[in-house]
Amino acid sequence: MSTLDWSQTPERLALAATLLAMCDGSDERLIRALDDAGIPWIGIPEADAGSGGDDGDLAAALRLLAGQARSSSLAETGFIGGWALRQCGHAEPDSHLAPAFDIGTDATAIERDGAWFISGHASNVPGVAHASLVLIPVLISERWQLAAIPIDQAEIVAHANLAGESRAELHFSNAKAAFLLPIASDLGWIDLHARLGLARAIQISGALLAVRDMTVQYARTREQFGKPIAELQAVAHLLAAIAEQALLAEAAVATAINSPTSWNCAIAKSVASRAARSASAAAHQVHGAMGMSLEYPLGSLTTRLWSWAEEGGRPEAWEHWIGQRFMQQDRPNLWESIVNAMEGADR
Amino acid sequence: MSELAALRSEIRAFIHEELAQQRFTAHCDSWLTSFDPDFSARLGERGLIGLMIPIQFGGRGLGVAERLVVSEELLAAGAPVAAHWFAERQFAPSIVRHGTPSQQAEWLPRVTRGKAWIAIGLSEADAGSDLAAIRTRAEQVDGGWAITGAKLWSSGAHTAHAIVVLARTGAQRHEGLTQFIVRLPNAGVQIRPIPLISGEHHFNEVAFDHAFIPDSDVLGPIGNGWTQAMQELAFERAGPERYLSTLPLLQELLSGLGPDAESASELGRCIAEITSFRAINQRVVEHLATGQTSAIDIPMLKSLGTSFEQRTVQIALDLVADSSRTAPPITAAQGLLREAQFQSPGFSIRGGTNEVLRGIISKGLTR
Numbered sequence: 001m002s003t004l005d006w007s008q009t010p011e012r013l014a015l016a017a018t019l020l021a022m023c024d025g026s027d028e029r030l031i032r033a034l035d036d037a038g039i040p041w042i043g044i045p046e047a048d049a050g051s052g053g054d055d056g057d058l059a060a061a062l063r064l065l066a067g068q069a070r071s072s073s074l075a076e077t078g079f080i081g082g083w084a085l086r087q088c089g090h091a092e093p094d095s096h097l098a099p100a101f102d103i104g105t106d107a108t109a110i111e112r113d114g115a116w117f118i119s120g121h122a123s124n125v126p127g128v129a130h131a132s133l134v135l136i137p138v139l140i141s142e143r144w145q146l147a148a149i150p151i152d153q154a155e156i157v158a159h160a161n162l163a164g165e166s167r168a169e170l171h172f173s174n175a176k177a178a179f180l181l182p183i184a185s186d187l188g189w190i191d192l193h194a195r196l197g198l199a200r201a202i203q204i205s206g207a208l209l210a211v212r213d214m215t216v217q218y219a220r221t222r223e224q225f226g227k228p229i230a231e232l233q234a235v236a237h238l239l240a241a242i243a244e245q246a247l248l249a250e251a252a253v254a255t256a257i258n259s260p261t262s263w264n265c266a267i268a269k270s271v272a273s274r275a276a277r278s279a280s281a282a283a284h285q286v287h288g289a290m291g292m293s294l295e296y297p298l299g300s301l302t303t304r305l306w307s308w309a310e311e312g313g314r315p316e317a318w319e320h321w322i323g324q325r326f327m328q329q330d331r332p333n334l335w336e337s338i339v340n341a342m343e344g345a346d347r
Numbered sequence: 348m349s350e351l352a353a354l355r356s357e358i359r360a361f362i363h364e365e366l367a368q369q370r371f372t373a374h375c376d377s378w379l380t381s382f383d384p385d386f387s388a389r390l391g392e393r394g395l396i397g398l399m400i401p402i403q404f405g406g407r408g409l410g411v412a413e414r415l416v417v418s419e420e421l422l423a424a425g426a427p428v429a430a431h432w433f434a435e436r437q438f439a440p441s442i443v444r445h446g447t448p449s450q451q452a453e454w455l456p457r458v459t460r461g462k463a464w465i466a467i468g469l470s471e472a473d474a475g476s477d478l479a480a481i482r483t484r485a486e487q488v489d490g491g492w493a494i495t496g497a498k499l500w501s502s503g504a505h506t507a508h509a510i511v512v513l514a515r516t517g518a519q520r521h522e523g524l525t526q527f528i529v530r531l532p533n534a535g536v537q538i539r540p541i542p543l544i545s546g547e548h549h550f551n552e553v554a555f556d557h558a559f560i561p562d563s564d565v566l567g568p569i570g571n572g573w574t575q576a577m578q579e580l581a582f583e584r585a586g587p588e589r590y591l592s593t594l595p596l597l598q599e600l601l602s603g604l605g606p607d608a609e610s611a612s613e614l615g616r617c618i619a620e621i622t623s624f625r626a627i628n629q630r631v632v633e634h635l636a637t638g639q640t641s642a643i644d645i646p647m648l649k650s651l652g653t654s655f656e657q658r659t660v661q662i663a664l665d666l667v668a669d670s671s672r673t674a675p676p677i678t679a680a681q682g683l684l685r686e687a688q689f690q691s692p693g694f695s696i697r698g699g700t701n702e703v704l705r706g707i708i709s710k711g712l713t714r
Contacts, residue, residue: 220713239713243647271619316612319613323616335598
């Protein structure tokens with residue numbers, strides 16, 4: 001089996017082998033192993049005590065772990081939180097981060113004696129279970145700033161998404177920020193939200209490949225009516241549909257990694273989320289009752305796909321944002337907008 | 348400016364010039380339905396046809412990425428490219444790969460000038476999706492071959508200078524097939540129109556009754572026709588015509604509607620999907636050039652893209668219905684919508700039905 005291969009380099013293959021070896025034990029062990037190997041700090045130059053590498057390397061790691069249906073705080077600490085800090089000129093490898101970039105987050109900051117105090121709430125915050133700092137955007141004098149608040153300053157209502165991954169509602173009442181940094185002037189809340197969306201899109205694209213392979217394998221070996229069900233045309237077409245959606249998500253994600261404007265992140269999240277919905281439905285249909293069983297590994301992937309499709313902006317929300325932004329242009333030209341955006345222009 | 352960006356500016360400048368002089372109006376599915384020999388000739392004069400054709404034959408000797416830039420700009424603009432499209436897309440690559448030196452010297456410069464109009468003779472009455480079931484046969488006669496049989500759904504055969512015919516020269520299902528360049532007119536060939544549900548004439552039935560073809564017009568080795576036809580289909584399926592057929596309609600609708608919260612989501616989804624198809628397409632053609640393409644990438648792109656095209660017709664119907672409640676009807680868009688709707692069933696049929704493609708995909712997955 002082969003498909004389009006967007007990102008394979010010898011370094012990535014070596015990284016993949018390292019990560020796979022880490023997936024042997026519990027989630028706790030995985031998180032420790034990732035830390036020991038410095039994976040969450042890929043993207044921070046080695047000169048700044050980071051692990052070197054780039055966004056693409058981090059994305060490759062996220063994809064791989066998603067395909068293994070493993071939970072870690074790599075997306076939160078590395079791809080989302082670490083990136084956000086770098087947009088504020090803060091490029092030090094930090095402790096684990098809980099980026100509060102999803103919708104339902106609303107906080108204000110006041111200054112007192114040279115310190116900043118944050119009040120408000122944040123919804124559906126990932127990574128809280130392992131984080132020591134919450135990152136929360138606040139608008140001060142019409143400029144977005146990123147407040148880093150020690151986790152013990154927050155009132156936490158912990159819950160979990162459908163896949164059991166840590167999510168939490170956070171409340172702050174005059175919580176003292178560890179530090180507060182202005183975000184690069186051309187960025188705002190929506191860009192942080194888009195980064196969260198891209199992380200989930202990357203994870204979706206990794207899980208979709210695993211769902212595709214698992215479902216193909218099942219259909220090849222499961223026999224009914226005296227033959228593998230993959231030979232039944234209706235089933236074969238479901239397999240094709242899953243592969244198509246996995247490809248589409250991968251293409252959208254690759255475009256956003258190459259050119260990570262919020263516009264391209266929005267596209268990646270909307271395309272990947274829709275692919276997650278339709279491919280997970282098709283995969284369950286092929287698996288029959290077996291896919292519903294806790295013991296069988298499909299569910300650990302599809303529950304992630306369902307959750308990730310909704311987190312970091314639902315497809316409907318991002319599509320609306322894209323459409324409105326397009327139509328707000330002076331003389332909207334559909335084709336030119338598409339071409340320019342893919343080449344890295346803002347849209 | 349990169350070379351690709353320079354080329355994009357070049358083709359856009361040409362298109363703007365043509366539009367400014369009102370030499371064409373945008374149409375949906377223009378590569379199939381918009382026939383304008385003068386446009387093709389002007390495009391050829393600028394050296395914008397057959398970019399991959401070697402320089403000694405009048406082309407630019409460029410790569411697939413460059414060709415994709417020009418193709419997608421023409422299609423997105425709804426430009427009238429039907430006259431030369433098949434010749435440039437699949438005939439020329441086949442001649443480059445399999446043609447004799449004299450075939451190359453004759454046809455390739457003509458293609459680059461936009462003066463070679465070629466039809467495709469593959470499908471038959473009893474051989475549609477099951478293409479290898481074709482029965483049109485070629486028998487060896489003195490100095491050449493005599494073809495007897497009938498081809499169906501040959502787009503543009505009534506205006507073409509030649510039709511490339513896949514015919515049976517032996518009994519073996521695949522190895523018994525050979526391609527012939529049948530110059531038109533030919534005393535043994537009759538072309539009958541098959542009007543479309545729109546009333547338009549693009550399709551033809553092409554009947555052969557002992558039509559004589561000289562040996563010099565055999566394309567490629569005897570018995571290599573299936574392989575060549577499959578290579579051509581890969582070129583045919585791997586292009587932006589599989590997701591841009593309705594782009595002129597979407598563009599026209601948007602300029603007519605203005606900012607409107609209700610339709611923004613649908614539009615955003617279209618932008619997201621076209622972007623993703625382009626990303627796949629760019630990668631597929633790179634792989635096609637280096638021979639790395641997996642057997643299923645191109646069918647996946649075509650299946651996804653044509654399903655999208657069909658969905659855009661419904662989106663357009665909804666947008667037009669919404670806007671007619673509040674504003675005067677959008678007449679230009681309605682014309683484009685009509686032609687898109689008439690053509691839409693064909694999107695997922697031509698060049699391999701989506702069902703056949705999904706069969707190919709699942710075979711590739713489970714192999």
